Amino acid sequence: MSQNNLNTSAPNTWCPGCGNFAILNGIKKVLNELSEEVCPLEKFVLVSGIGCHGKIVDYVNVNSFYSIHGRSVPVAEGIKMANSGLKVICFAGDGDAYGEGLEHLIFAAKRNVDITVIIHNNRLYSLTAFQYSPTSPLGFKGRSTPNGTIEPPLNPLELMLASQATYLARGSSLKLDLLMRLFREAIMHKGFALVDVLQVCVTFNNLYEYYSKHVYELENHDPGNFQAAFNAIREWDYNSDARIPLGVFYQKEAPTFEDKMMSFPADIESKDSKIKEFLSKRM
Ligand SMILES: Cc1ncc(C[n+]2csc(CCOP(=O)(O)OP(=O)(O)O)c2C)c(N)n1
Ligand code: SF4
Structure with missing residues (x-):
C-alpha cells in the first residue's frame, strides 16, 4: 500500500x-x-494548543481540533470520553502544558485517560517572542526577564511520575528514529502517555550544540521499576550540565478512566440504598 x-x-x-x-x-x-x-487514519484525532507548536495540526491531513492555550489536554480528554474508539493525540508547548494548563495535565495523568500528549519543549514561549517558560533554565534571559530568571526550572517528568502517568518518555528533535519509536509506543500504550520532546527553537533558544553534546539513550533501564524511573528522570533537572537521558522512563498497565467509567453505573446502583439512607437522615 502506498504511503x-x-x-x-x-x-x-x-x-x-x-x-x-x-x-x-x-x-x-x-x-x-x-x-x-x-487502525485507519480517520480514527485518529489531533489536538493542539496555541503556540508555534500548535500549527502542527494545520500541516497534517488528519481530523484535528485547534484548541486554546493551556486547554488542549481537557479538549483531548473530552474527545476521548465522547468517542472512546478514537486515538487522540495532543500536541502542546511547554508554556501551554507545563504553565497555564498544568492542572489539566496533572489530572489527566491521575485519571489515566487514554490519550497521548506530545510536548514541544523548546523551554520558552516562542510564538509570543521570547519569554521564559516553566522549563527555562535558571538565569534565562528573555524579553520578560532581561536580567535572567531567578527561579529554577520545573522537571515536568518528575511531576508526571508523581501524578501517576502510566507512560513517560523523553525524545529529542535531533534523534528522529528514537522520536518515531517513542511516538508509536505512546500512541499504542493504553492509558495516559506523555512524550517530552526537547525541541530546538533555532530563533530564540538554539540548544542544538548543547543537546548534541549532552543527550544519550537509556540502556539497561527497567521502565517497570518506579524507583529506577525516578532516578533516571532526576539525572538531569533541566538546569544542570549533567548528561540528558532519552527514551522510556516509565511504563505500567493500569485501568483507564474510560474503563472505570463503564463500570460506574453498576457500582453506584449497589450503593444506591446507602446513599438514599444517608440523604434521608439529612433532609
Ligand atoms: C488563554 C491564553 N493565554 C495566553 C495566551 C498567549 N499565548 C499565546 S502562545 C503563548 C505561549 C506559547 O508558548 P508555548 O506554549 O511554549 O508554545 P511555543 O510557541 O513555544 O511552541 C501564550 C502565552 C493565549 N493566546 N491564550
Ligand atoms: S524556531 Fe522557534 S520561533 Fe521559529 S517556529 Fe520554531 S519554535 Fe517558533
Missing part, C-alpha cells in the same frame, strides 16, 4: 531549522505506519 504523504495546502510558517519539523515528519510517518497496521 499517504498527509500533507496539507497550508503554508508552513515555522523558521527554517526549527525542531518542530522533526516532530511533524515523525508523527506523519508513524500515523502512516499505524494506519496500515492498527
Whole structure:
C-alpha cells in the first residue's frame, strides 16, 4: 500500500531549522505506519494548543481540533470520553502544558485517560517572542526577564511520575528514529502517555550544540521499576550540565478512566440504598 504523504495546502510558517519539523515528519510517518497496521487514519484525532507548536495540526491531513492555550489536554480528554474508539493525540508547548494548563495535565495523568500528549519543549514561549517558560533554565534571559530568571526550572517528568502517568518518555528533535519509536509506543500504550520532546527553537533558544553534546539513550533501564524511573528522570533537572537521558522512563498497565467509567453505573446502583439512607437522615 502506498504511503499517504498527509500533507496539507497550508503554508508552513515555522523558521527554517526549527525542531518542530522533526516532530511533524515523525508523527506523519508513524500515523502512516499505524494506519496500515492498527487502525485507519480517520480514527485518529489531533489536538493542539496555541503556540508555534500548535500549527502542527494545520500541516497534517488528519481530523484535528485547534484548541486554546493551556486547554488542549481537557479538549483531548473530552474527545476521548465522547468517542472512546478514537486515538487522540495532543500536541502542546511547554508554556501551554507545563504553565497555564498544568492542572489539566496533572489530572489527566491521575485519571489515566487514554490519550497521548506530545510536548514541544523548546523551554520558552516562542510564538509570543521570547519569554521564559516553566522549563527555562535558571538565569534565562528573555524579553520578560532581561536580567535572567531567578527561579529554577520545573522537571515536568518528575511531576508526571508523581501524578501517576502510566507512560513517560523523553525524545529529542535531533534523534528522529528514537522520536518515531517513542511516538508509536505512546500512541499504542493504553492509558495516559506523555512524550517530552526537547525541541530546538533555532530563533530564540538554539540548544542544538548543547543537546548534541549532552543527550544519550537509556540502556539497561527497567521502565517497570518506579524507583529506577525516578532516578533516571532526576539525572538531569533541566538546569544542570549533567548528561540528558532519552527514551522510556516509565511504563505500567493500569485501568483507564474510560474503563472505570463503564463500570460506574453498576457500582453506584449497589450503593444506591446507602446513599438514599444517608440523604434521608439529612433532609
Ligand atoms: C488563554 C491564553 N493565554 C495566553 C495566551 C498567549 N499565548 C499565546 S502562545 C503563548 C505561549 C506559547 O508558548 P508555548 O506554549 O511554549 O508554545 P511555543 O510557541 O513555544 O511552541 C501564550 C502565552 C493565549 N493566546 N491564550
Ligand atoms: S520561533 Fe522557534 S519554535 Fe517558533 S517556529 Fe521559529 S524556531 Fe520554531
